[in-house]
Amino acid sequence: MSAGLVSLARLILSNLTRRRLRSGVLMLAVGLVAALGFLSINLVGRLERSLLQGFERLGADLLVVHADAPVNLTQALLTVEPEAPPLQPAQLAAAAGLPPQLSISPQRAVRSDGQLALELGLGQGSSVPLYGIDPDHDTTVLPWLEDHRGIDFQAGQVILGHRLRGRQGDRLRLLDHTFQIYGRLAPTGVPSHESGVFFTLDDLEELLPSATAGSLGVNGLLIQAPPDQPIDQVRFSLLAQLPGVKVVGGRTLLAMVRQGGNLTLQLLGALSVVLLVSVLLLISLYYVGIAAERRQELGLLLSLGATPWQLVGLLVGESCVLCAAGGALGLGAAAALQAVLNPLLALRLTEAGLLLPEAPAAQLLRLGLLLWALITALGAGAALLATAALLRREPLLLVQNDG
Secondary structure (H helix, E strand, O other), X not given: OHHHHHHHHHHHHHHHHHOHHHHHHHHHHHHHHHHHHHHHHHHHHHHHHHHHHHHHHOOOOEEEEEOOOOOOOOHHHOOOOOOOOOOOHHHHHHHHOOOOOOEEEEEEEEEOOHHHHHHOOOOOOOOOEEXXXXXXXXXXXXXXXXXXXXXXXXXXXXXEOOOOOOOOOOEEEEOOEEEXXXXXXXXXXXXXXXXXXXXXXXXXXXXXXXXXXXXXXXXXXXXXXXOOOOHHHHHHHHHHHXXXXXXXXXXXXXXXXXXXXXXXXXXXXXXXXXXXXXXXXXXXXXXXXXHHHOHHHHHHHHHOOOOHHHHHHHHHHHHHHHHHHHHHHHHHHHHHHHHHHHHHHHHHHHHOOOOOOOOOHXXXXXXXXXXXXXXXXXXXXXXXXXXXXXXXXOHHHHHHOOO
């Protein structure tokens, strides 16, 4: 039995090396399909997790800003733009009369001058976004702290964006004021948060007094509605009660992002299925041609005592070797390409306000092994289907009909 297997293996290798060009082309084709399948499936999973993280990141349902304020799709999901004009005292007074079931978090955002950037160790000409938040009602900043402390964020403390240096508890001198570092934010995927400094509203007002007395310079209200309350209804109510404002619906914007993201994921998933099916068709067509071309050779082997199943085993073995080798090469190339593409993809997602989740090595290994086994099995199945007719042919007919 073992001698027969050795002979079969030698015959398989001999046939493949005799047809180097054809074998190489098929192996490269299988490798390309394996690489594209690995990259697309892995990308679908990571993009899906990235979108889910983006949905969870939305701490407020609605953002209320001045009617002339610029609205950035990415950052509006989390915070106010530093360039937004301040809300007027009358608008803030009207907001104070909104229904109590709405959670309202006032926020001020400004952009600092170069001096503060230098004090924070940034290069000359840099600017740092500064935010004033209400710790009692905030839903967009405090949840992103790397380490949650047992005490509340309060006056005299600052929170640093992830890109800024500083350790929890250290003292920081900013514009002739001394603050204690309360903590740092984890990566959020929002550039203005990554390099921002967060104060209480009163501290930011003391540091950079606003031009509008009594308003603390608030230029945005982040509003969270009860889960069972229709957001569109709340939005229209706010527009009716707060004159001269713009209301951005976080859930509406996020629904647009979700629709676009889901469409992309569906397309990538369909591409993965098409790629795997193409393996089956490619190898089936290949071995249909091989079976026709080698009909006389296979008939002679049958005449010499080989069984039909041995011949099927020969062709299936050749297919397994080609698919296994091509799949391994393709998956190796895909892993190397992914290492190159990861930083570029992460940058693009960051610009869109999303993060690229890390893919654990064990998960990638499982995916690679699964794809490799699946492609090899598909190759074996395709070769088996293509040569099944040999089981029903007489050796003499095969020898006589070599076309």
